[in-house]
Amino acid sequence: MLGRVNHVAIAVPDLAAATAAYRDQLGASVSQPQPLPEHGVTVVFVGLPNAKVELLEPLGEGSPIAAFLTKNPDGGMHHICYEVDDILAARDHLVASGARVLGNGEPKIGAHGKSVLFLHPKDFFGTLIELEQL
Numbered sequence: 001m002l003g004r005v006n007h008v009a010i011a012v013p014d015l016a017a018a019t020a021a022y023r024d025q026l027g028a029s030v031s032q033p034q035p036l037p038e039h040g041v042t043v044v045f046v047g048l049p050n051a052k053v054e055l056l057e058p059l060g061e062g063s064p065i066a067a068f069l070t071k072n073p074d075g076g077m078h079h080i081c082y083e084v085d086d087i088l089a090a091r092d093h094l095v096a097s098g099a100r101v102l103g104n105g106e107p108k109i110g111a112h113g114k115s116v117l118f119l120h121p122k123d124f125f126g127t128l129i130e131l132e133q134l
């Protein structure tokens with residue numbers, strides 16, 4: 001069911017500072033900031049040969065990552081995103097196996113314009129999993 005790792009996400013308190021560190025200290029190519037108000041975050045993507053790193057900061061009230069940053073004020077690894085061929089089939093299989101799909105269970109459109117879902121971190125060893133439709 002799982003394809004490539006699409007991205008590993010790091011929640012940060014200051015996206016501009018994190019962008020500068022990846023660009024200037026780590027010499028990486030970093031995309032322009034992408035506000036995603038429907039997701040309560042602003043993101044940038046660090047381009048790598050084999051995957052991406054998503055850097056994200058809260059956007060607006062009620063961001064889903066606000067509590068995470070309160071617990072981890074310096075930032076931290078937030079989620080891993082796997083690609084799947086068929087996100088609805090993956091969802092149905094996961095729900096049938098007892099996993100919790102976050103939100104209302106329906107895919108939303110993510111930063112790449114593809115359907116995405118999130119699985120509860122408590123069901124997968126303390127790791128928030130995002131699935132993105134190939």
Ligand SMILES: CC[C@H](C(=O)O)C(=O)SCCNC(=O)CCNC(=O)[C@H](O)C(C)(C)COP(=O)(O)OP(=O)(O)OC[C@H]1O[C@@H](n2cnc3c(N)ncnc32)[C@H](O)[C@@H]1OP(=O)(O)O
Nearest residue numbers: 039041064067068078102110111112116118121126127128
């Ligand atoms: C889709 C656009 C973009 C893209 O790639 O295209 C993105 O990736 S946007 C990413 C931001 N959006 C989301 O993360 C949506 C899914 N996340 C959520 O719904 C929440 O963050 C949730 C429910 C995972 C956690 O919310 P919150 O922290 O407010 O709830 P709790 O405090 O009740 O947390 C419950 C429990 O889970 C632990 N937790 C929370 N976040 C994480 C995490 N990222 N990794 C691991 N564990 C996490 C938290 O510490 C609590 O544990 P407990 O032991 O009960 O204290």
Ligand SMILES: [Co+2]
Nearest residue numbers: 009054081130
């Ligand atoms: Co993501």
